Amino acid sequence: MFQNLAPAAVDPILSVAEAFRADPRPHKLDLGVGVYRDANGNTPVMTAVRYAEQQLAQTQTSKSYVGLGGNMRFSRVVTQLILGNAEPTGWFTMQTPGASGGLRLLADLIAASRPNATVWISDPSYVNHAPIMRAAGLRVASYPYLDVASGGLRREAFFEAVAGLGQDDVLLLHGCCHNPSGVDLEIDDWQQLASMVSQQGFLPFVDLAYQGFGDGLEQDAAGLRLLADASEEMLVVYSCSKHFGLYRERTGAALVKSAGSKQVQGKLFELARRSYTMPPDHGAEVVAMIIESAELTALWHSELYAMRQRVQSTRHQLADALSTNGMEAEYLCHHKGMFSMLPLSEASIARLRDDAAIYIVAGGRINLAGLAPNKIDTLAEAIVRLAA
């Protein structure tokens, strides 16, 4: 049966994690997969999550099925977090198995409704965007985004590409903390997109996976909300992996704004039923419990604030350390969230791995949230030494 299988595609992020795990060198440094690590290099269970889990273990009375849409209290609280309103008109929210599951579900929804649609992704974009869209049978094209030389946005080229979009086009954007570049749209850019969407009628699709890692929970959703107000139809996919530290619990959501909300809901449930039926409940219940408790919410806010501060200060320290070693990297201080891209060739990335046990994703993406303070100087020195 399986002799004719084509070789599996190598995932550029998870393959780095795999190679890192297999490396016996004790000084190895993983800047690959996007997980937060504290100053000791650990990815701890957040205290708010721990408290909610303890409470859940004592009070949960059943593990019976939930509905196809998952945990409805979760859907309500994340709608509030994303849109600033728990019951916005025209929106339907359902829980999904992580944001990747949500991306696939929404891609299937687009394909079911507009099979000839083109999904436009940023150049560069999250490595799983194109494969997921293509797996659903959709065409993928890219729009200019990152200017590698300056570490900034190719604003003019970006808007020129968006100006060409129409009703068969889906514009996939990163709500904040762009993955992999860290280069975010400014609020004026979102405003401009909002006026373009109402004139041109393309479908905005926002991936919000790092809310609270940029400037704060509200600030990081501000652009998306502007676009939501201006759009008659819109898609949003959401992840609780990073800001609740729930990575392996696969806790995400898909949101759809449309005039035919009931019809959309029916189709989404059908799509979910024939692929995974319903998402895992644990992470969603934990998120609902945290947001429904003022005390746990305050604790979560303070933990998220500390994570954001640590990543921001790592950005400044790495820029300083690179500059001390003779490499100008001030742009790192303007980027948001976990990632930035260093202008490294594939040969330099291989040298950093082979000679210094430093693991970086192909293309030069580094996860600053994975960098302990005592490793910053070593990293900067190695980059300058091996990147030539």
Ligand code: LMR
């Ligand atoms: C990442 O970009 O490193 C994360 O979003 C992990 C993933 O699922 O790819």
